[in-house]
Amino acid sequence: MHMADALVSPAVGGVMMAVSVGAIALSVKKMADEKTLDEKKAPMMGVMGAFVFAAQMVNIAIPGTGSSGHIGGGILLAATLGKWPALIVIASVLLIQCLFFADGGLLAYGCNVFNMGIVACLIAYPLIFRTITRHSMTRTRIILASIAATVVALQLGPLGVVLETTASGITKLPIGTFALLMQPIHLAIGVIEGIITAAVLVFIKEVRPEVLESAAGGTKMSKGVSVKKFVAIFAVFAVLVGGGLSLLASSHPDGLEWAIEGVTGSTELEADSSAHETAAAAVDKTALMPDYDPTGDGKLSGTMLAGIVGSAFTVVLAGGFGLVIYLARRRKIKAAEPDEALVNTGA
């Protein structure tokens, strides 16, 4: 479910980054207000982040299917640490995955924090998990709450992926088809993850019940204020993405170019939202950079030919540059090596 940079537009990436950074800042503030942010919590959160990172890679055999499941960790973290610390933990895990494993892009980081962190820790956990387990944390309630919350988190998360991708306008996959691809598969994943989460939480309840109770306590204290801010953040988010951005993205595939044209007034853009029109408009209306044949009569025009030849040349040139640098560097290292060997034998 990690989104890569390649399918995200700067506008969507930027807005989601702002939303996610805002939610993380809110988490830090809430923890400070609740006085749960004693220095003791920091090592706990750090080690738990590492735990979730490692636990996500454990293969879990699903009987009768031959396939294997994994744990996501959002609900598990929220239930053991509280929702605010859990969001910070998930966000840090996502940043490390992005930087070291290319699992999710850097500009898409905001999208990923939203889809996998905010949705699980700040929506599914307080609204579903806590609602079910508020009065009594019995075994049955924990199982029910875990599965319900995980399923909801894994429906809203992929829905976020679908909406953000569609609003970015990079892929022309229709929103309905995309949703049909994403939602059912994540329903199955959600149920399995929910069962795994439930199993772990039930075990913890039996062995160390105070862990779950203290996490829940932190949530109770903050309840009154948080919900309002929360709704405000989501209202802003919904308006931005649902209204402005999707329109912007569908009629102008390139928000930046569109903005510049708006400033310079150098071109008139047609606002037609169908996929074909978008592509066609983008092809022939980019006055700043005439890309391809504006007449669209299927012949290879001079501009296009220049584009193709030039691109090929650029790629070869860049590759050549790289090769020269690589060879030069290798020669330098080779030249340095004998000296080191001498030093070593000398020593």
Place this chain on the structure above:
Amino acid sequence: MNLYTASSGLGKMEQLAVGDSPLHRLPPMVKLITTLVYIVAVISFPINNVSGLTPYIFYPACLMPVSGTPAKPFFARMLVALPFALLGGVSNLFILRDTAFMLGGLAVTDGLISFVSIMLKMLLTVSAVLLLAATTPFTHICRALSQLRLPGVICLQLLLTYRYIAVLIGEMITAVTAYRLRSPLRRGIHIRHIGSFLGVLLLRSMERADRVYQAMLCRGFDGTWDWVRGRRAGAASLAYAAIIIALCVLLRFFDLSEALGNLFVG
């Protein structure tokens, strides 16, 4: 990604990051900002523009050999990012079927152009992040982030998570190995055992965190954060930042490939 590849991948990246090259010596803040500018420039291209994107290949093509970043981790990372980009790219192949132009006897559709554009974008963005991570130790990235006013608690969180990933992956591998020795015919952990399997590890991690905290207290930890002063951004690194940012912006509006092509085609 499984436990073993993750563990070796992290180790490899950490080794690369402490290497020495002109790129390694740049201040982390400069690298962080240029990487972000580069990625924004790349992904701001419309899907029907390939020729404008190709000059951006110079960035990884020059910086990877300069920094001595090998190609292997690069391909491993591409594989991780591939499925999502393929889903978007291939669907465009089927949806945008209008012919953009004829190349020889071959009809090139809008979908094909956007497919190439998405793949190129993936290649460029993934390599840019790789270059950042392979030339900058994670502590330095965190220091740059803290200079950008990231709250101390999050910096601490990032650093501790990063530091303990290796430890907990090791613990997880031990536990999985022990389990497999006792039930050799299973492919993974049976779902019936997962509660106690992960639960024990989770509780053990929490206890470990307590011990870590005690150890930190013994060494005078008081929740605050002091950074060793890093290299200051000298004239060379500022020049590097200025050049990269200027090129990223310039190439965004000036199609170098097309200009070069015009030289040939006339």
